[in-house]
Amino acid sequence: MMQPGLYHILFISTALFFMGVYGFFTRRNLVTMLMSLELVLNSVNLNFIAFNKYVWPGKMDGLFFALFIIAIAAAEAAVAIAIIINLYRNHKSIDVNDAEDLKY
Amino acid sequence: MGPSSLIVLIIAAIAFSGIAVLVSKVLLKATKNKQKGQPYECGIPTQGKTMVQLNVGYYLFALIFLVFDVELVFLYPWAVVAKSTGWLAFIEIVIFFFIIFMGFLYAHKKGALKWM
Amino acid sequence: MNELLTLMKSELVLTVLIFLLLFVKIGRGVRNEALLPIIQVLLLLNFIVGFFFNGEGSLFGGMFHTSSLIAFEKNILSLAVYLISLLFAGWLKKSQHMPEFFLLMITALLGMFLMISSGNLLMFYLSLELSTIPVAAMANFDLDKKRSSEGAMKMILSSAFSSGILLFGISLVYGATGTLAFAEIPAQLNGSPLQVLAFVFLFSAFAFKLSVVPFHLWAADVYEGSPIAVTAFLSVVSKASMAFILITVLYQVFKPLQSIWYNMLVLLAMATMVVGNLFALRQQNIKRLFAFSSIAQVGFVLVGISSNSTLGVASVVYFMLIYVFSAMAALGVAAVVSHHAGQENIDGYKGLYKNNKFLSWAMALALFSLAGIPPTAGFFGKLFLLAAGGERGAYWFITVAALNMIVSLYYYLRVVRAIFMDANEKPIDIIPLGNTERLGLVICGAGIILVGLAGGIFNFIQTLH
Numbered sequence: 001m002m003q004p005g006l007y008h009i010l011f012i013s014t015a016l017f018f019m020g021v022y023g024f025f026t027r028r029n030l031v032t033m034l035m036s037l038e039l040v041l042n043s044v045n046l047n048f049i050a051f052n053k054y055v056w057p058g059k060m061d062g063l064f065f066a067l068f069i070i071a072i073a074a075a076e077a078a079v080a081i082a083i084i085i086n087l088y089r090n091h092k093s094i095d096v097n098d099a100e101d102l103k104y
Numbered sequence: 105m106g107p108s109s110l111i112v113l114i115i116a117a118i119a120f121s122g123i124a125v126l127v128s129k130v131l132l133k134a135t136k137n138k139q140k141g142q143p144y145e146c147g148i149p150t151q152g153k154t155m156v157q158l159n160v161g162y163y164l165f166a167l168i169f170l171v172f173d174v175e176l177v178f179l180y181p182w183a184v185v186a187k188s189t190g191w192l193a194f195i196e197i198v199i200f201f202f203i204i205f206m207g208f209l210y211a212h213k214k215g216a217l218k219w220m
Numbered sequence: 221m222n223e224l225l226t227l228m229k230s231e232l233v234l235t236v237l238i239f240l241l242l243f244v245k246i247g248r249g250v251r252n253e254a255l256l257p258i259i260q261v262l263l264l265l266n267f268i269v270g271f272f273f274n275g276e277g278s279l280f281g282g283m284f285h286t287s288s289l290i291a292f293e294k295n296i297l298s299l300a301v302y303l304i305s306l307l308f309a310g311w312l313k314k315s316q317h318m319p320e321f322f323l324l325m326i327t328a329l330l331g332m333f334l335m336i337s338s339g340n341l342l343m344f345y346l347s348l349e350l351s352t353i354p355v356a357a358m359a360n361f362d363l364d365k366k367r368s369s370e371g372a373m374k375m376i377l378s379s380a381f382s383s384g385i386l387l388f389g390i391s392l393v394y395g396a397t398g399t400l401a402f403a404e405i406p407a408q409l410n411g412s413p414l415q416v417l418a419f420v421f422l423f424s425a426f427a428f429k430l431s432v433v434p435f436h437l438w439a440a441d442v443y444e445g446s447p448i449a450v451t452a453f454l455s456v457v458s459k460a461s462m463a464f465i466l467i468t469v470l471y472q473v474f475k476p477l478q479s480i481w482y483n484m485l486v487l488l489a490m491a492t493m494v495v496g497n498l499f500a501l502r503q504q505n506i507k508r509l510f511a512f513s514s515i516a517q518v519g520f521v522l523v524g525i526s527s528n529s530t531l532g533v534a535s536v537v538y539f540m541l542i543y544v545f546s547a548m549a550a551l552g553v554a555a556v557v558s559h560h561a562g563q564e565n566i567d568g569y570k571g572l573y574k575n576n577k578f579l580s581w582a583m584a585l586a587l588f589s590l591a592g593i594p595p596t597a598g599f600f601g602k603l604f605l606l607a608a609g610g611e612r613g614a615y616w617f618i619t620v621a622a623l624n625m626i627v628s629l630y631y632y633l634r635v636v637r638a639i640f641m642d643a644n645e646k647p648i649d650i651i652p653l654g655n656t657e658r659l660g661l662v663i664c665g666a667g668i669i670l671v672g673l674a675g676g677i678f679n680f681i682q683t684l685h
Contacts, residue, residue, distance in 0.1 A: 017388055024381055033377060040384035047391035056398040062391075065342055065400070067177050069387060072349045074174035076383075078167045079353050080376045083360050085163055087369040206239070209246050 006054040009046060016043035028095050030084045034077060041073045168211055175204055226275040227286050230294050233266050234330040238323060245319045252318045256309060259322055260656065263302040270295040278339055282401050285339040289684040293464045293537060294333050300457045300544045301329055306660030307552030308449035310559050321361060324354040325453060332461035336468075341390050341400040344465070345383070351461065352379045352429070355454060359446035371445020378438040382428030389421030402473050409476040419477055423484065426469070430462045432522065433491040436515050440499075443511035448555040451507055455514040456547050460540040463521050467533055470525065478528060485526040486617055493519030493624040500631045504565050506554050509631060510547070513590060516628060517543060523621050524605035527612060534682040535604035541677075542589065542601040545667035549586035552660055553579050561648045571647030572639045579651065580639045582661045589668045591632040592625050597672030604678060 016039055023036030045066045052062030178200065186193045211217060225232070240262075244250055270291065278285035304325070305312070312318050331350030338344040356379060360372035394400060396415045397408035409415055424435065431439035443451045470481055496516030503509040524535045556579065557572070558564050573580040589598030602625060610618045671677055 020384070024377075030373065030377075034380075037377070037380050037384055040381070041387065044384065044387040044391050047388070048394065051391065051395040055395055059398065061342065061400050062394055064181055065345075065390075065394070067181060068342065068346060071174050071177050072346065074170050076349065076353060076376070076380050078171050079357055080373075080380065081163060081167055083356065083369060083372045083376055086360055086363060087373050090364070090366045090369050206242050206246070210242065213246050 006050055009050040009054075013043040013046040013050065016040075016046065030087070030095075031081075034080055034084075038073060038077070041069055045069055164216055168216060172204065172208065223275070223277065224279060226273055227277055227279055228284065229273055230266075230270055230291070230298070231330060231333050233269055234326055234333065237262055237266065238326050238330065241319050241323045241326070245323070250319075252313045252315070255319065256305070256312060256656075260302070260305045260309075263298070263305050267295065267298040267302050270298050282339045282403055283343045284334070284337055286337045287685060289533070289537070289681075290337050290464075292681065292684055293336055293460075293540075296537070296541050296544060297329060297332055297336075297457055297461060300460070300548065301325060301453075303544070303548045303552075303660055303664065304449055304452055304457075306656045306663070307548060308452070308555050309654055309656040309660075311447065311449055311555060315361070316363075317361070321358065321449075324358045328352075328354040328358070328453070329457070332457065336461055336464050338465070339402045341393065341402070344469075345387065345390065348386070348429075349383060351458065352383070355450070355458060358450045358453065359442055361447050361450060367445040368447065369445075371442045374438050374445075375442045378428065382425045382435070385421055385428070386425030389418050389423075389425060392418030392421065402468070405473050406475050409474070411477060411480075416477065416480060419474055419480065422469075423481065426462065426466050427488065430459060430466065430518050431515050432488050432518060433495045433515070434488075436492070436495070439515060440508055440511040443514075444505060444507045448507065448551055448558060451510070452548060452551040452555075455510065455551075456544055459514065459518060459521075460544070463518075463525070463536055463540060467525055467536060471528060471533070482526060482528070482612070485522055486614065489519050489522035489526060490617065490620050491519075492516065492522060493621060497624050497627045497631075500628070503631070504567070506564055506566055506569070506635070509566070509635070510551060510554070513628065513631070514547065516624065517590070519624070520602060520605050520621060523609035523617070527608040527610075529608065529611055530682065530685070531604075531611065532608040534678065534684075535601075535608040537681050538678050539601035539605050542597040542668070542671055545664045545671065546586045546589035546596075546598055549582055549661055549664035549668065550590060552657065552664065553583040553586070556651060556653065556657055557648065560651045563648065566635055566638050568648070569635060569638045570642040571644035574644075574647045575650045576648065578653065578658070578661070582665055583639060584636050585665055585668055587632045587636055591629050593629075595669075595672070597668050597670075600672045600678070 020036045020039030020043060023039065024033050027033050027036060048062040048066045048069075052059065056062070179197075182193065182197060182200075186197075241259075244255065274286075274288060274291040276287045305322070312321065315321060328351045331347045331352075331354070334347035335344060335351055338347055353376075356372055356376040359375050360369050362368035390400070392414060393405065396412065396418060397405050399405060399408065426432075428435040428438075443455060446454070470485075474481060493516050496512050496514075496519055500509055500512035500516060503512060521536055521539060524532050524539065526532070527535075554564075557569070561568070563569065572583075585596065589596035592598045592602040606618050606621055609621065
């Protein structure tokens with residue numbers, strides 16, 4: 001049986017990244033857009049871990065970077081959800097198409 | 105036991121379930137009534153609307169929990185080097201928790217931890 | 221320990237400030253009128269302390285490094301934050317959550333300080349997030365206004381998306397080079413496709429944060445929606461800090477890929493200038509006008525950055541110093557007018573000169589400087605940027621930039637004409653101007669005139685490294 005190698009993991013992480021990007025651009029619900037962003041960040045985590053394991057096994061930079069990304073993603077999501085709650089209180093909707101006061 | 109046995113197993117499983125469905129369809133006469141079409145056939149009917157919206161308060165709690173919860177991830181790298189770094193590691197973690205505690209105090213002062 | 225105190229002095233001062241504010245907030249609470257002067261004095265002290273006890277060197281295994289140039293850049297940012305505390309005092313006093321505003325702003329400033337002096341991509345990413353997440357919360361500061369929360373939502377989503385792209389780029393850099401330290405990456409770069417792809421990802425994240433043209437759409441909405449104080453912070457302080465770190469990243473880390481980023485920079489600079497100016501022409505709202513004009517100014521900054529020389533660094537830092545004074549003065553006047561008269565459209569400024577002479581002259585001076593009309597400092601700033609960009613010999617590129625300066629004259633002077641020449645039956649009444657606002661505008665005006673005329677400042681910046 002073939003072991004999964006670096007390329008398999010990179011394939012998955014790239015696919016995850018573009019799924020996240022696709023979701024971010026097509027979804028119209030703010031919370032779902034936030035979830036797509038988390039998908040992007042997780043693909044990056046996967047990348048870091050894979051590079052650390054397969055390409056640079058002697059170094060720890062990638063692992064720590066992944067840990068920091070997890071923490072920062074939580075902080076970012078917290079602020080984003082707080083803003084979305086406030087938007088909901090003002091607009092009574094979390095659909096981006098309803099947030100259209102600002103246009104040129 | 106090669107791949108062929110697996111195929112035999114799959115075919116047998118499909119055939120078995122298919123025969124069971126077929127037999128029940130042939131032998132039983134299907135009856136239709138209003139009660140049967142409802143989502144729950146047992147228990148008392150639900151009161152009011154089932155699809156209620158959750159209060160925003162839940163989200164606030166979840167947010168605060170999330171932030172304090174995820175900060176603990178920093179303890180993993182700290183724990184790796186805590187023993188070899190000695191007092192410096194201890195002082196650093198005290199500062200770290202002091203900062204988090206200040207955030208907690210702020211949330212408490214703003215009344216974010218009161219239920220509703 | 222002693223080294224830590226001297227090298228990280230400005231960061232430690234800001235941390236102490238943050239905790240002081242938190243204690244004030246958690247404690248019994250102080251009235252805004254009493255607290256604001258104290259904060260202003262503290263921020264002034266922070267600015268003054270920035271000039272003394274500056275060291276050079278690096279800490280934490282190269283994670284953090286500082287030099288005289290970086291210290292000077294930090295001083296520019298501190299000055300801008302001090303000016304914000306002066307110019308927007310009227311709005312701040314009325315605000316329900318003033319301590320939080322300063323808390324968030326100083327935290328973001330701390331993030332920017334760490335970002336400018338970061339020496340590692342991990343440190344860079346962390347400080348970048350520290351400098352953008354609080355700003356998104358600040359953009360939502362008018363809690364009950366629809367536009368404010370909408371702008372904040374656009375800001376947090378686009379900045380989170382761009383940091384996702386940045387992270388993907390960083391992960392590819394790590395995969396291709398095996399290191400995250402700024403000092404070690406250049407030796408590993410050889411221009412392989414993976415590295416170029418990583419660089420493109422990284423650069424587009426920078427373009428997002430700097431609102432360079434294909435990625436500029438969030439900027440105008442956020443600037444219009446958020447309170448003017450936050451607009452000032454976003455368009456001056458964040459932009460300046462991003463430009464400074466972009467210089468470090470391009471000149472030091474990606475030096476081996478120079479031929480690639482030079483072409484990208486030229487194209488993006490031209491697109492940014494042209495699109496920013498053309499969109500600014502048709503704006504009626506003054507905040508939106510400043511948003512697009514600041515996009516155009518970023519284009520000029522990119523012209524300076526493209527030179528890849530010490531002259532380029534000096535011209536960008538010098539331009540940013542001038543930009544702090546001019547943009548702050550313009551937005552400060554806009555904030556006072558919007559606060560007292562509720563006017564945010566250019567038509568509302570008609571006949572402002574009749575009752576408010578001081579405000580009109582301050583606005584005119586700021587707009588002349590932004591447009592780059594000779595006696596003001598803005599002219600010299602743009603001149604040095606274009607001179608630096610011309611070093612590479614791409615004269616058609618400089619010609620496009622110079623033509624854009626002429627286009628920008630039109631919309632800046634449109635505001636000046638509305639203030640001084642257009643007739644209006646009911647011009648804005650006399651606006652009572654607070655002492656702090658007046659002081660802030662005087663500082664800005666003095667800066668706009670003196671920084672240009674005192675030629676020593678540019679030479680001084682050139683000696684820093």
